[in-house]
Amino acid sequence: MNRWAPVWSPWERPMDWKTEYRPLAIITAIFLVFFFLPAGTARFDTAVLEALHLAKWYAREHVLLCLIPAFFIAGAIAVFVSQASVIRYLGPKANRLLAYGVASVSGTLLAVCSCTVLPLFAGIYRMGAGLGPATAFLYSGPAINVLAIILTARVLGLEMGVARAVGAVTFSVVIGLLMHLIFRKEEESRAEAAMALPEEDPVRPLWQNAVFFALLVAILVFANWGKPAVQTGAWAAIYSAKWAITAAAAAALAVVMVLWMNVEAWKLALAAVAVTVTALLVPHEPLAPFTVGVIGLSVITGTRTDEAGSWFESSWSFAKQILPLLLMGVLVAGLLLGRPGHEGLIPSEWVSKAVGGNSLQANLFASVVGAFMYFATLTEVPILQGLLGSGMGKGPALALLLAGPALSLPNMLVIRSIMGTRKTVVFVTLVIVMATIAGMIYGALG
DSSP: OOOTOOOOTTTTOOOOOHHHHHHHHHHHHHHHHHTTTTTTSSHHHHHHHHHHHHHHIIIIIIIIIHHHHHHHHHHHHHHHHHHHHHHHSTTTTHHHHHHHHHHHHHGGGGOOOTTTHHHHHHHHHHOOOOOHHHHHHHHHHTTOHHHHHHHHHHHHHHHHHHHHHHHHHHHHHHHHHHHHTTHHHHHHHHHHHHEEEEEEOOOHHHHHHHHHHHHHHHHHHHHHHOSSSEEEEEEEHHHHHHHHHHHHHHHHHHHHHHHHHHOOOOHHHHHHHHHHHHHSSTTTHHHHHHHHHHHHHHHHHHTSSHHHHHHHHHHHHHHHHHHHHHHHHHHHHHHHSSSSSOSSSSSHHHHHHHTTTSSSHHHHHHHHHHSSSSTTTTTHHHHHHHHHTTTOHHHHHHHHHHHHHTTOOOHHHHHHHHHOOOHHHHHHHHHHHHHHHHHHHHHHHH
16 A cells, blocks of 8 residues: 555545546536427427327327237247247247247237237247347337238238238248347257256146137237228127127136136136126226226236246236337337328428329438337328328338338437347337338339
């Protein structure tokens, strides 16, 4: 120790600015944001209200009906599906034809948006699915929605519907393969770690797990079944019976939990009574009994210490990670772009003017806007119908259809928390570039 070194009292010690510049920069930035905040101007105040309206609508229409069932499905994947099975069929060394084939058409069964697919993606990716099949599923889940493709063909024309279907299936496979190739070294290390895992004995037969997951997916799909444009035919018949079908699937799920998970029947019966009473008290508000059912399922599984308790614990861990990021992203997206039919900070006329014709700039702009804007399931079709009427080119329209439903700003924030910044940037870039190229080709052919 240097006995000649100066001894500083706490108030005389010089400040080490090398460690203090970051807090200073953050404080300065926050101060400048609030100092120059354009509060009181019509556009800014409207944009803030639009952000709150979008967040309110998202909470009412998507959190309970879409995300909560998706969280329970993701939690079930983590608990009831063996890791060895996921690795065998979707892992880095799985049969590529099977893995990418299943991932690329998964969206035909799930009528989900870019946010609802996230818990399901997180579930299979963390269980050992290869990056390629997992990202193929991440894209295909919201992009290859059979209802959305049918609506696209009916409203925007058969040609656009076919182009969207072919493009979405092709995109999911190509994007998955490119993600695997770009990050193949990391995938090889994941594959080696996966091969070292011991084989697990299944808790129950495969067919029982299949029935269990089919009921969970049925609840997710039919609770969110959209109202068709035409009030006749099979789609309209299913829509009119959607809550009856959802209730039947929930009742069957309760029976499965009693028979195969040893959950007390009286607890599930009590929850069923509460749901029925709520439905009778508010017959025109189906969200109320659905919410009571979710609360009942959460309480019953959350108070157990067996596999049903592990199911709730895993589902809750996904909710804690994903939901705050989604809501924050929805607020920012609403602030910038507003709700469909309403404006945020970015004027809608800028968007309309920028997507006319079939230039590289128009297709790229449509892809970028589509990637960052939040589209609920099926809403992209009427939005595009209005943009096409305002002069949007056919190429940029397809580019937006291929980039929009699969991505959004909330979606990107969550993907980053699951697979890191580099993989997220590459995934988003691939979607935007491929959508742009597809739009230019389609516009040139048209």
